[in-house]
Amino acid sequence: MRLLKTGPYPPGKKRLEMIQAWAEDVPPYAILSHTWSKDPDQEVLLEDILNGTSATKPAFAKLKTAVEKAMLDGYGYLWIDTCCIDKSSSVEMSEAINSMYLYYEHAEICYAFLSDVNADGPEHQDELARSRWWRRGWTLQELLAPRSVEFYSANWKPLGTKASLCNIIARFTGIDTEYLKGSLPAQHASIAKRMSWASARQTTREEDLAYCLIGIFEVNMTMLYGEGGKRAFLRLQEEIMRANEDQTLFAWIKDDGIPEDASGYHGLLADSPSDFARTGNSVAYSEHSDVTPSSMTARGLHATLPLYQKDDGTAIAALWCPVPQRGYNDWLAIYLERLPIGTNQYARVACKRLASVAELGSNQEVYVRQHFPRYALQTVYPYHFFQLDRLRSSSSYAKLGEYQLVDADKLSNAADSGNVHVQAVQPRQWCLPKVPRVYTIKKQAGALAAAIRVLRLHDNEAFILMLGSSSEFEVGFDVDEEALPSKTFQNLRLGFNPRPAGTVMKLKYHTVQVTVQEHVRGGNKFYSIDVDIQAFPKPSTFTEVIQDVVEYVAQPTGPEKTENRAAIKDELKRPWRAFWRRASGQR
Structure with missing residues (x-):
């Protein structure tokens, strides 16, 4: 690391000196914590020290004091981030950022200069x-790592120390006093707690909001x-996951103002430290x-x-964490x-809340995607x-719920088909061994894959349901209302x-609606x-109508038949009234 020599300097010498030292050769040093000027060029940089032009910079007074x-x-030595790192070298920048927590931790004392406190x-x-x-x-x-921190105002008047201001600092930072006093190392706090400390903080460069947490989580x-x-931030969490099995890493909630039903899918990892603000x-x-670790x-x-x-198709996944509430x-x-x-592909949903369970479900291996390409299913x-999968029917007439289904290749031989009674309320699985359940789709627009009569x-009313592709990777359906048994698959195509x-x-x-759900299994769609x-x-x-009346009258009497007769009577009312209106010329 580079260190700035504090002196004493020979009389008349204006140029500051620097040394470089590594590991056990590093001498005792003080360290400065501060906020950069809004214009970074106002700060004293390494090149200013080397060129002897540091006194020309507006921030020189801060460095000099x-x-x-x-x-x-x-x-005898001082470390300052503005001038002790060669920012023109990406290698040195990376090394310094990965080592910075240790720089502050090993310093004899840290001076925290608050330029906006007068x-x-x-x-x-x-x-x-x-x-x-x-x-x-x-x-x-810079607050957590040093053993001793002294706070100074804009005119370098003492404001107190981390120890003397501990309770005040805890109140407006949310950091527990034991971590400020050093009685507990910051690394003993849960991942969610450490993330919450950074949840309201900001950096000039958006990537730095992740990079500034490297030392706090002991990763590189x-x-x-x-x-x-x-x-x-995603890469940071991946590194944390490699080093720590603490599943509070997954205990975050979104608070972004987007309605929960519109927030869509998410991965197990958070987008920002702000997602841990309330956890x-x-x-x-x-x-x-x-x-196996994640x-x-x-x-x-x-x-x-x-x-x-x-x-409802969702699952509750328990984390290895107790419930604070x-x-x-x-x-x-x-x-x-x-x-x-x-x-076993999953996504996190309902990200604005956490759940809790009193008992654990069965362990299952899952893969939770972090990214969801917009056109992944295409x-x-x-x-x-x-x-x-399912055939569902609704009608005011129970007798209209029985259908015969015939594959288009067997339209001339209806005896090969099966019948199914479709419940009006509860969906029922197709149970038709003579009708194939799986059809291959050609990857071309307008290709017919299946046709089912x-x-x-009840009345031999029929239609042909046709399934196929509307484009190379999209599907659609059509209906032929004529449904003539003589029609061939080629005619329908x-x-x-x-x-x-x-x-x-x-x-x-009839009205017919076909809904589709896409799945990928065994590498096929x-x-x-x-x-x-x-x-x-x-x-x-x-x-x-007369036949229905005869059937009604012919029904046996007795208490056990009352319910059945009432149902038939109710069914007769509508067609009889309709017929009477037509016969009398009423509209």
Whole structure:
């Protein structure tokens, strides 16, 4: 490290001197903590010291007074970040940033110069609390690392020490007094607590909000200015995860003003220290279960977490952390949602809150993606398939719920099909061995993959449901209302005009809606198909009405038949009234 010599200098010598020393050869030294000028060029840099031009810089008075103060206190050397680092060397910059916590920790004394505090009387405490020094990212380690910190005002009047101001500092920084006094090392605090200390701090360069925390978390990382703040903070968390199994790293909540239902998917790692602003009281259980430590992979963050599956498709994943609000019992938890891609792929959801569980679910290996490409599901896979999942029907007439389904290749042989009674409320899985459930999709626009004739057994009303591709990687559906048994798959292919999934197709006696969910399994893409049918009756003829009346009258009497007769009677009312209106010319 470079050190500035405090003196004494020979009479008339104006140029300051520097030395370089390493490891055990480093002499005792004082260190300066300060905030840089808004214009960095006003600071005294290394080149100014070497060129003898330091006295021309506006910030020279700060440096000169710090040198004199260190010399009067008996320290022959002083370290200042402005002039003891060669900022033209990326290698030296990286080394200094990775070592800076140790520089402050090993210093004999730290002078904290608060340039925006002018008071030096008893009333200085209010002005002290408003200083910019408390809001800067780099000064957090400069407060925590040194054994002794002395605070000085803009005119170098003493304001107090870290020890004497401990309770005041704790109140407006949120840092517990035991860490300020040094009775507990800062590294003994949970990851979430240390992050919360930095949650309201700022840096000039966005990447520095991550880099300034390197020493506090006892990790090392390269400096990549230009990567952006989120990427830098993500890399910091990855390094922390390699060195520490403390799962309070995952105990953060978003407070960004975006509604929860619009916040979408997120990874397990936070975007910024500000995400820990309200979770600093989180701690980790001391004993870890015998599971593989979490790690970042190409599929996302790999972790083994106890999961509870919920009915809405989300899962509650317990963290190895107690719940502060429950007397540090139970387990803190987060919400995950399984993604329709890959194997055991999840995303964090409901990021504005944490959950808790009294008992642990079963351990499951999960991969939680940190990034969600906008068009991830439009990428190509070796094979794309339709998979028929559910057929649902709704109608005012229970008898309209029974259908016969025939694959287009078997339209001339309806005996090969199966029948299914579709419940109006509860969806039912397709149970049709004669109708394939999986169809291959060609990767070309307008390609028909499947055609299924849907026949309503009550009145033989039918339509043909067609599934296929609307573009190379998008699917759609179409409906042929004629549904003639003589139509071939080739005939249907020529007339296939796919509509987007979710479109409601209105037919004469049906409405049909196809919804699609995309999944990736075994390296192939599956489009899971749900078909919703709303059935409408045909207008009844006079003969049909008379037949219904006869059936009603022929029903056996008795208490056990009362409910059945009432249901049939209710069904008869509507077609009979409709027929009577037509017969009498009413509208």
